[in-house]
Structure formats: C-alpha cells, structure tokens
Amino acid sequence: xxxxxxxxxxxxxxxxxxxxxxxxxxxxxxxxxxxxxxxxxxxxxxxxxxxxxxxxxxxxxxxxxxxxxxxxxxxxxxxxxxxxxxxxxxxxxxxxxxxxxxxxxxxxxxxxxxxxxxxxxxxxxxxxxxxxxxxxxxx
Numbered sequence: 001x002x003x004x005x006x007x008x009x010x011x012x013x014x015x016x017x018x019x020x021x022x023x024x025x026x027x028x029x030x031x032x033x034x035x036x037x038x039x040x041x042x043x044x045x046x047x048x049x050x051x052x053x054x055x056x057x058x059x060x061x062x063x064x065x066x067x068x069x070x071x072x073x074x075x076x077x078x079x080x081x082x083x084x085x086x087x088x089x090x091x092x093x094x095x096x097x098x099x100x101x102x103x104x105x106x107x108x109x110x111x112x113x114x115x116x117x118x119x120x121x122x123x124x125x126x127x128x129x130x131x132x133x134x135x136x137x138x139x
Contacts, residue, residue, distance in 0.1 A: 002053040002128055003027045007037045007069055009062035017056065020117050024125070034064035038072055045078045052082060053128055056120075057106070059088040059095060067095055067104075074104040083107040083127065087120055 004026050008014050014030060021028045029052065031037035037057075043049040055073065059066035070086065073079045086106040090113070099105055108123055115123075 001025055001027045003029065003050070004124070005029045005031055005037070005040065005052040005055045007031045007033070007055060007057045007061070007066060009033045009058070013058070016117050017120075020121050021124075024121065026124075033061045034066065034068055037069045041069075041072050041076070041079055045076065051079070054124060055082055055084045056124070057084050057086050059086060059092075065095075067098060070099070070104050070106060071102065075102075085110060085120070085124065085127075087112060087115075089113070 004021055006014065006017055006021070006028055008017065008030070009032055014032075018028050018030065029040075031040050037055075040049060044051055055069075057066045057069055059070075061069075066086070066088070070084055073082055073084055084106040085108040087110045089111070091109075091111055107127065110120060110123065
C-alpha cells in the first residue's frame, strides 16, 4: 500500500481527499499544517517514521506557508527525493518565483479551481504507477 501524507488545514478538503484516496487503498496520513509536517519530516530524518511515497501539499496553511514545508523537503539530503504535489487555491507569482529561484520545484503544481479531486487522484495514480483497476471511480 502506498503512503501519502496530506498536508492540509481546511477540514472539508481533508475529508474530501482522505475519503477519495482511501477508496483507492492508499495509506493516507494527515499533517494538519506546517508545524505538524515539519515535525513529521524531523521524525523521517531520525528514522522514527518511514518516508511517504508522495506528499500532497497545500501552500496556504492555517499555521504558516506550505512553501516552508516544500523547502524543508527538497533542501535536505534525506528527504529531497520525496515527490511533492503542490495542490493549492491559486498561483502566486511571488511564490512561483521563489520556488524556481531556490530550486525547490514540486513534481506537480495544481490549482484546485482547475483540477477536481478526481483529476488530482488520477495524477497521483499516474505518477505512482498504480495498477489499472485500483483507481477509484471518478464521476
């Protein structure tokens, strides 16, 4: 079973994505914000937690900016290979420039208004090469 960490602080979004990904037999772990995910990364680096197969990261978190999490993942030798899908409400030119300037580009950058949760699930399935037939029904 593939492990995904969902970094999202909006309860409705958490509910939608968790239900959708668990139907597809992903092991979904929630990090409810920036600080919780930074603690999880510390545990991964110390060998206390296992690396996820993918992180779905919202850039707008209740307790800080998701870009801090992206930087912490991509700039550390033990976590830089963890794929990150940035799934956020809107594109911010300042954030986009910072991502590229610092070389912390996520594997996918998806705007929620342009992608349904089902399309995001399909992108994750494709990226992780999930076997056909395991995808959740998308309507």
